[in-house]
Amino acid sequence: MYKQILGISLILILAGIILVNFVQQNNETQEDDLSEMNGDPPSQGGAIAPDSIGLDPGEDAPEFELETLNGDRIKLSDLEGKKVILNFWATWCGPCRDEMPEMQEFYDEHDDEVEMLAVNLTDTETNESDIPKFIDEFGFTYPILLDEDGAVSDEYKGSIAVPTTYFIGTDGVIQAPPRIGPMTYEFMEETINSIN
Structure with a gap:
């Protein structure tokens, strides 16, 4: 036994x-x-993400128009001529929270030459009122766009893994591979300097 x-x-x-x-x-x-x-x-x-996530460099950035947290409307094509950092995020996403202070620092120093757009995956939030509370708590001032039905994040395949970030050139074309996961200030600066 x-x-x-x-x-x-x-x-x-x-x-x-x-x-x-x-x-x-x-x-x-x-x-x-x-x-x-x-x-x-x-x-x-x-995070773990599938190999097919994101749009490729050289593709035109899909057009969209979204309302901001402040009630304004932003249309991507209106920003042509500026470099754009297009970031998909949610309040429940830990890595998103980690990168947002560095995004704010980058925005503060480069907002005259680079447009920072943070698209909230609003349809995934437990409570939509969490978004303004979170933004106010940490004092983020870059534009927060609300993707209420998930259509824009679906178009950019940004809701599969968050955060996901695109770097769009002055010509409206995606000019770098999508960044999946949090960014540092140095990464944003290096990537923005490498695109037109």
């Missing part, structure tokens, strides 16, 4: 070790795939 219990215990321990190694290896592979999509070296952490 003792040998049977010992044998079963040993089998369960070995099965547990194999399962842990499989899960860990699978997570590392997915992180590497995500890093390759962003052009970054593999790193710990990050």
Whole structure:
């Protein structure tokens, strides 16, 4: 009886070790795939996203017109002639919260040459009133657009993984691969300087 219990215990321990190694290896592979999509070296952490996410550089940025949190309307084609950072986010998204202060810093220093548009995935929010509370709490001043029915994020494939960010050139063309995951100030500056 003792040998049977010992044998079963040993089998369960070995099965547990194999399962842990499989899960860990699978997570590392997915992180590497995500890093390759962003052009970054593999790193710990990050969201998992499918390979087909986003629009490709060279494609015209799909036109849209959305209402801002302040009640104004912004039409993408009205911004032609300016570089545009188009960011998809939600209040429930931790990585979005991490990048937004750096987006604010970038906006404060570059708003004369770059338009920052933060498109909230409003249809995914638990409570729409969370959006202005969140923005007011942290004092973000760049335009917050409300994608109430999810049509714009669907067009840009931005609701699959958030945050997702596009860099649109002065000609209205997407000029860099979409950034999936949080951005740093340095990343925004480097990318904006690399596009027309």
